[in-house]
Amino acid sequence: MQQQETDLALITAVLNGDTAVYAELVKRHQRFVFTLALRFTKNREDAEEVAQDCFVKAYRALGTFKQTSKFSTWLYTITYTSAMTALRKKKPDTQSLNDEENSVQLPDMGQSDPTERKSAYVYLNRAIDSLSADDAAIITLFYKGEQSLEEIGAALHMDANTVKVKLHRARIKLKEKLQYLLKDEVKELI
């Protein structure tokens, strides 16, 4: 809530002519916007371009931002639209959003470097990368973006029920991908 109030205060300052304050808004949201863009583009350079484009578009439209919703939700909507536009432009190099055929395959964890095995979150990020762009974005928004199903739906142009179904489906896929990691831990718990 505090964060949201501060966001609104920063926006008001920018609208009142203190445009340098926008740098603070960028700094605050850049990691999330970049990660979300990366979920769609699957490529750091493209994701950075999309994220930059998103912040410039947000700046241009800042006057139209209805302060009834979270700034982050509004920003994620712009990120989604920018990512979709970028993907359409670069169609030959990109993957279908719902196509699982092109998904990144996880390496065989059993034969991988033991040091690599230590960092569970590396595997987790790889597992998320292997999901379809929509599913990866929903997982990221739900777990890291502190967004409700309705807010995610607004950002990704879907209704809340569709988001719920997709979230469930994505978690099932992630569970399968993380089976290797889970096996030992579940045994420990039992």
Add this chain to the structure above:
Amino acid sequence: MKTIEEQIWDYIDGNGNAGQRLEMKKKIASDEAYGSVYRELIIVQQHLGLMDLDEPSMSFGRNVMDLVNQEVPPVELQTKIDKRIISGIAAFFILGIIAIFIFAISQSHFTTSKINISITFSRYLTPAFIKTFLFIDIIIGFLYADSLFRRKWMS
């Protein structure tokens, strides 16, 4: 019908009322099928909590601000729209419509004759009409109640 996994995800996400949550808690404790799925899913949940955000390049913020500085500074939409302009446009159209209306009337020559209008409502208000009307009303009522409860349930 929800699968065990869906029910447990709902429980982990904190969905459902206190009664449903208590019931699920008991099921997890007493039913091994639920218990084993719960143990698996809670670990997935913990791993998802480990998710980290990616960091853009060091120059990202500076690049954005360079681009932003080339843009026209944004202003609040309300300050952009001058109400006097809106009122002026509205007044122009209203005056135009009135002028056309007055001109049309001044150019016309009316000849009136007696018109007898007699409508017998009883001819239309048949029992079949009333039943159909009530039936449609009930259906609309059900649709409204459904959307209302659905919205309440979602919130």
